Amino acid sequence: MIETYLLEELVTFAKQQTLAKTATALNVTQPTITRGMQKLEQDLNVQLFDRQPNRISLTATGQLAAQEAEKLLQDQQTFITKIQNYEQSQNHLLIETTLPGPLVFLTHLNDQLPANLTVNRDLITVAQLSDHLRNHQASLIFSNQEVLTADIESRFIGTENLIVNLQKFMYQANQSRITFHELEGMSFIVLSAIGAWKQVIQSAIPNAKFLYQPERMAFAEITKYSDFPYFSTNLSPWDSTVAARDLQDDNRVGIPISDTSAHMPIYVSYLTSQRANVLPLLNQLSAAWPAVISHPQR
């Protein structure tokens, strides 16, 4: 059995290369490190160091040990935060999402959600999804793909459907549905933070131009004083800021896009072991999901 503080001393020595610097880095005195490393060698029954009168260095074994010990310490650290996150999750759930759409949905739903629940407004990547669940950093994560592993599963919540908002007097605006193909060659003003939709529209609309706008306020201004078409979804308006309210009256008509690629399935992933805990919430989310309707009629 090796005590953790010895591993920490070894790892810092490997970085500092001298006992004195190691001691400084760990806020202890030099002899402490001398003794610690001697003890570690005893406990492991292995020669970790080459010793010369005023020079000490790692043997090949010592280098391997330091390298491996660092992994152990990292594992310990993730262990600690995992446990702490888990206790936190016992009475307070955190929801994350890889997509912006669900953020709007959740914000809008805020009043009806239980109090022991927080929404992380920063998007996470798909790559982080499993880790965040396994570390209990998040209890529920929205994404547009199903996850099925030994310890994680997903529940289909509903679809997010793309809507294009066209100037009222355009001839294409006079219909209840529209296809990507009919939008060929047009120029769109697009909010930068539209997540997975970016790839969808870029690959589905031939010869289109997309003017990406990172600022929501500026986006609202431009749409108001121009005739550029823009996109929204059944989960829009994106939020309840002034910008969003301005969009209510922008001289455009929202037309749902009928292509299948304009219908994005939305899943919520969670730890299988937590299924019982999150099931009621999942049901609530499913029930509250917007029906497949077009843009609010005006």
Add this chain to the structure above:
Amino acid sequence: MIETYLLEELVTFAKQQTLAKTATALNVTQPTITRGMQKLEQDLNVQLFDRQPNRISLTATGQLAAQEAEKLLQDQQTFITKIQNYEQSQNHLLIETTLPGPLVFLTHLNDQLPANLTVNRDLITVAQLSDHLRNHQASLIFSNQEVLTADIESRFIGTENLIVNLQKFMYQANQSRITFHELEGMSFIVLSAIGAWKQVIQSAIPNAKFLYQPERMAFAEITKYSDFPYFSTNLSPWDSTVAARDLQDDNRVGIPISDTSAHMPIYVSYLTSQRANVLPLLNQLSAAWPAVISHPQR
């Protein structure tokens, strides 16, 4: 930073369910465990236990912590043996094999091999191969498949070629090469420990019968006093025991089998990081590998 002995106490408590039994299991007294678990809760800043006056039990968080802590302890243990194995390997290499053939080769070669080298005469499985290398349990492992991962690579050493030994006066015995097809329907006496060859002969020779014999001595006896054909390879005789010597004079002639499946490539796998250390030995093994010859002529 969590000290290891606290994790060990937690893990044993999870198994023993009471502080008293935990103390007994760890050869300490009960109050030691009480204080240890209190300290662990403080260090983790998490409630691990539900406490009633004379009853203590793990919370959900505590159960998770115990489960995860056990993994950490296991990792620590493999760390320790890995380091110890590595130091051992610094001045003493261990060779293992998944196949019996190379064992014979190595035994025969024993005199010419360097002294700081041991051959493990117990076969290992292919599944164990990577682990044994990564734990530095073995430095070189013979197998009939190449391994190419981030940290492991293989070197082709040579082929092991199957030979069938037929009674001298059989009509098939009067040729320098033979095919599996020509052995159709025959009955063979086969040593049980032939490794991967078992599948080869079973699937390649139609309607054959194989009389498996686990004992080498009995195998020699049977071959001596019967006309059953048997198999050997360019690495045979299997060893230098009495049984093998008896085979020198058994009234049979060894005929190499020409099918490609009768030529098994033999690789040696090792840690990429150890390439420089093992390279001279690999060269020696390649050089000493038997040329593709038939059974010793008699």
Add this chain to the structure above:
DNA sequence: AACAATTACGGAATCCGTAAAAATT
């Protein structure tokens, strides 16, 4: 009464810091 956990107290181990020594650059 028996059992289980906690608390109190004293001792023992060990872990640490200061100071001194040894050896190299």
Add this chain to the structure above:
DNA sequence: AATTTTTACGGATTCCGTAATTGTT
């Protein structure tokens, strides 16, 4: 002379065991 490691010594922490306390079964 300055730097680095090791050893020696004393103190302080903490870790442990015994014994007593509390509360339940």
